[in-house]
Amino acid sequence: MNTIVSDAGARAALLKRVGDILLRPRETWPQIEAEDGSPAAIYKNYLVYLAAIPAVAGFIGYSLIGASVFGVTVRTPVAAGLVNMVVGYVLSLALAYVLTLIVNQLAPRFQARQDMGSAFKLVAYASTAGMLGGVFNLLPLLSMLGLLAALYSIYLVYTGIPVLMKAPQEKALGYTGAVVVCGVIVAIVAGLVMSVFTPASRGVGGGLAGAGSGESVTLKVPGTDITIDTRAIEAASRKMEAAQSKGDADAAAKAAGEAIGAALGLGGASQALEPQQLRAALPESLGKLARTAVEARSDSALGMKMSTASASYDADGQTVEITVRDVGASPALRMGLAAWSSSEVDSEKTDSVERVYRQGKTAIQERYAKDGSSAELAMLLPNGILLEASGAVGIEELKRHLLPMGKQLAAIARTPA
Numbered sequence: 074m075n076t077i078v079s080d081a082g083a084r085a086a087l088l089k090r091v092g093d094i095l096l097r098p099r100e101t102w103p104q105i106e107a108e109d110g111s112p113a114a115i116y117k118n119y120l121v122y123l124a125a126i127p128a129v130a131g132f133i134g135y136s137l138i139g140a141s142v143f144g145v146t147v148r149t150p151v152a153a154g155l156v157n158m159v160v161g162y163v164l165s166l167a168l169a170y171v172l173t174l175i176v177n178q179l180a181p182r183f184q185a186r187q188d189m190g191s192a193f194k195l196v197a198y199a200s201t202a203g204m205l206g207g208v209f210n211l212l213p214l215l216s217m218l219g220l221l222a223a224l225y226s227i228y229l230v231y232t233g234i235p236v237l238m239k240a241p242q243e244k245a246l247g248y249t250g251a252v253v254v255c256g257v258i259v260a261i262v263a264g265l266v267m268s269v270f271t272p273a274s275r276g277v278g279g280g281l282a283g284a285g286s287g288e289s290v291t292l293k294v295p296g297t298d299i300t301i302d303t304r305a306i307e308a309a310s311r312k313m314e315a316a317q318s319k320g321d322a323d324a325a326a327k328a329a330g331e332a333i334g335a336a337l338g339l340g341g342a343s344q345a346l347e348p349q350q351l352r353a354a355l356p357e358s359l360g361k362l363a364r365t366a367v368e369a370r371s372d373s374a375l376g377m378k379m380s381t382a383s384a385s386y387d388a389d390g391q392t393v394e395i396t397v398r399d400v401g402a403s404p405a406l407r408m409g410l411a412a413w414s415s416s417e418v419d420s421e422k423t424d425s426v427e428r429v430y431r432q433g434k435t436a437i438q439e440r441y442a443k444d445g446s447s448a449e450l451a452m453l454l455p456n457g458i459l460l461e462a463s464g465a466v467g468i469e470e471l472k473r474h475l476l477p478m479g480k481q482l483a484a485i486a487r488t489p490a
Contacts, residue, residue: 102236110190127207128162134210175255183248185240195237199229351382351397359474362386393464401457414453441468454483
């Protein structure tokens with residue numbers, strides 16, 4: 074790891090950005106929004122340096138300084154500490170991109186735009202506080218203070234979402250909450266992967282694995298359970314070690330992806346659906362509303378695949394946006410995008426209504442204005458497909474169009490893994 078910015082100008086720019094985003098986030102986000110959103114550029118000029126802080130500080134604190142407990146100083150062996158440092162550093166960089174994919178997928182749910190460059194800038198720069206907080210790892214007894222620094226990253230996300238993702242201000246808080254929930258899951262995944270890949274953590278990781286059947290661990294979280302296949306992680310770890318010993322970088326990267334996929338609960342009973350399967354359910358028209366745009370796409374990173382299809386409809390001032398997502402093959406993604414499905418809500422205000430209920434095995438969320446000027450409808454189908462729609466129409470018209478689509482999508486069968 075190169076933790077020194079060699080060019081004086083680049084170093085000054087890095088320090089200025091860190092200071093600006095921490096001290097003046099509301100003024101700094103518009104500047105970031107106008108900059109290059111290339112992940113490669115942000116990794117090269119920013120994240121590779123910031124991510125090194127908790128990794129290097131952790132090695133110094135736990136392997137060289139040590140933690141004193143009842144007068145006894147405990148240190149992680151230097152060799153194991155070095156492995157912890159390298160693996161933790163690489164995972165933090167990789168999982169930043171995974172969280173970016175999730176943030177981008179969440180966008181339409183909160184009337185925000187989907188843009189990978191903007192999502193990556195949000196994740197990268199909002200993580201500044203948390204990464205700087207890693208400096209407390211230099212003194213293990215103060216490491217918990219790093220959590221306080223990480224809390225400031227939540228505020229940075231909240232202030233950055235309206236600027237970078239173009240979410241309405243009233244949606245920013247809910248969007249931030251969803252991002253935080255997904256961030257917690259990503260952190261859990263990173264810890265589980267670390268426990269398998271790093272010798273110093275095997276005792277802890279082994280105990281966690283043993284809490285299950287010996288082959289898996291189940292994490293119960295709002296909206297879903299995430300089953301971690303520890304046997305698959307171990308197998309992928311052995312593949313990675315073998316590939317590294319042969320100098321096969323491609324095979325090692327593939328094995329690392331398999332391990333993280335298993336940690337994310339992606340090695341379950343079914344595979345991700347193809348985006349064209351979802352696109353086929355989007356009709357060319359909704360009554361008098363003609364389809365003006367349609368897109369089907371699949372995004373992948375480190376074993377996580379997310380398929381999405383979306384369409385826009387318009388006529389005489391009435392507009393409807395429909396998005397179909399496959400969240401059934403990724404429990405972490407399902408929890409982030411459809412956490413509401415585990416709730417039951419019946420809320421009515423002077424001019425609006427919100428309801429969450431179930432019809433059979435389908436969870437349904439309705440939000441609409443009483444005057445019929447706007448409505449949002451979401452349906453989580455039993456096969457893990459999430460159907461969402463919003464527009465300048467009444468709720469009954471939205472339901473009239475979406476219920477037949479829901480039946481069509483619910484009939485899609487998944488291929489066993």
